Amino acid sequence: MQETRLDTARIRAARRVIDPIFLDTPLYRCEALEPALGCTVSIKLETANPVRSFKARGTEVVANLLADSGSRAAVCASAGNLGQALAWSGRGRGIDVTVVASRFATVTKLDRIRALGARLELVDGDHEMARERAAAIAQYDGIRLVEDSLDIETCEGAATIGLELMETAPAFDTVLIALGGGALATGVGHVVKTLAPEAEVICIQPLGAPAMTHSWRQRRVVTTDSTNTIADGVAGRYPIPAVLSDLLLVADDAVLVQESSIIAGMRLLLTHAGLVVEPSAALGIAAILEDPDRFAGRHVVTIVCGSNVDVDAYHRWVGAAPIHRS
Template identity: 30%
Template sequence: MSYSDYTLHPKAAAERLRSVINRTPLQFNPRLSAKYDAEIYLKREDLQVVRSYKLRGAYNMIVQLNAAQLSRGVVCASAGNHAQGVAFSCRKLNTRGVIFMPEITPKQKIDQTRMFGDGMVEIILVGDTFDDCLREALLYTEANDMTFIPPFDNGHIIEGQGTVGVEILEDLEDVEVVLFPMGGGGLAAGAGSYLKQARPDLNVIGVEPLGAPSMTRALENGGPVTLETVNSFIDGAAVKRMGELTFAICKDTVDQVLLVPEGKVCTTILQMYNQEAIVAEPAGALSVAALDFCKEQIKGKKVVCVISGGNNDIERMQEIKELSLLYENLKHYFVVRFPQRPGALKMFVNNVLGPTDDITRFEFIKKTQREYGPALVGIELKSADDYASLIQRMEAHRFDYKEINRDKTLFEYLV
């Protein structure tokens, strides 16, 4: 099947949503444009009412339920943003909602969902991933004769997300490339199919986290597959299995899928915050993070990056900085076995560390062998180029070491 087999009406959905959502700005970004020698625009869905595009699909579906369905209430499963869209819609339409979220959902998203629901929603935390809480939500829906509001794999949801494409084309008619973050595929399916039907020559690029390649594996398989595990850091796109309907549409509308490492996304989050004062959540930064991976093909073109959300918990910033430093090769962890001679620790600090190197963590692994036992040492460099000279000095002064950045098991155990 192709996207032409499905009848979506994003323009009708746009009229339905007109008095409910923000018509988010499409902003030209001078810094990124200069860096990539292109015209880069940011579609600011982080400025949406619930700080993500998810409200569009949720409201578009719930507002079309009949009176009997609204009286029984709705259920959803969400990593956070869809939950907030459903909660807002429940309050707006005066219907009860039960919202299932993974236990690892950032507190900020849970609190926001409760706030937008304003007494109309109940939140149930269950499971480690979206797919875990989805199973529980579906069972609850059936047991209580309620209506399930899917996060992506539904025509009304996809149609609502398609209004992002309507706005992009109205604001930048001659856009040539659009980059969408991808998890379940609802945004790329809805907005991508609208853009492709209006402009077949337009290049639609989907961007997935390296640790959650659901669309990439589906394309390799010829249909959706369930991933055994996903890296849940980019929680808004960490989906084990993309939708059947979204895949059927995306395989014909998305020209290319890029996989972006989580550490690269963290670097992008920090750059956007420090240089543009934009608070992007990890999934929201995916499209901008992907620019380095397609910089040759976008050169000289008009490009839109969809910033899908800005629900980032400030308590995650230390973790984001750490992952960024590791990705940029600016932070390294070692197990160092200090020589059994007096002053070894002093020698390490004075003779091994470079003038701009900084010890960010120091912990003796064997507490009874200070001065000569093994220690966990974290070192932050000013430049990735300083790494080689650090290693040379460590070996020249006969320090026995093991770098653990690239040893996933050891890293998770010690760091």
């Protein structure tokens, strides 16, 4: 494999600075899902931690570096999960955290950012406008701007998931990874392709937020004017060139799925796995539902990456149709 920005030795070192509460998350075969999906399915559950997403693996690495350098403040833009994670990691190390988010972000996520002690600033636009505002704050105040996926620490923190897959999973054929900014996909993809190059790495985005997938397919940055998806955690419009370069080296495919499939995936995870997940976390199941022949007979690992949902919205989505039991 050609070289990505990531380094396997640094990824191994990252495990030593990440709070163990975020490491060694459950990984298990979910046989109850298999009749509905037609393949062997293992779940890597990245929701069983204090911020209910994988993001703290990366923010732990960032916050540790900031603390070591004497930095006492940081700012980020977030749809909710990164903000919670940075607030949690910063709080434990005496770092003042500011999070910029869209006022249309999931209320539950915004409430948790506040509860974790971060200063929250809301903008009237989408996540890209939040990124611009966060950059302005960082420049004006002279503090660290934490940029998810661009900052290598966020990718290498996420990559520790890949190490755990390699060490504990029985042999698997395919890993399905939600694709947003790219930290999770490039991080896990780097480790998988380094240690098990025969395994297939497939990234999944919603049809309503396809910028990174279009960029991967065309091998150049493709932006979109807007997004339209319930999967707010992956709803970016401006792919980062360096992240795309990494993704091109580690992803075997990037696919787009419909909103109805995302909802069906959430419903299956609730019904057959007892898991309440946010839309981004159901993208892997959605991909299997849309192309079952592709995965038939395979052993597939899907990373369930977050469970921060608005309860009312979740009930509207998952309760909108009867649950069909296998």
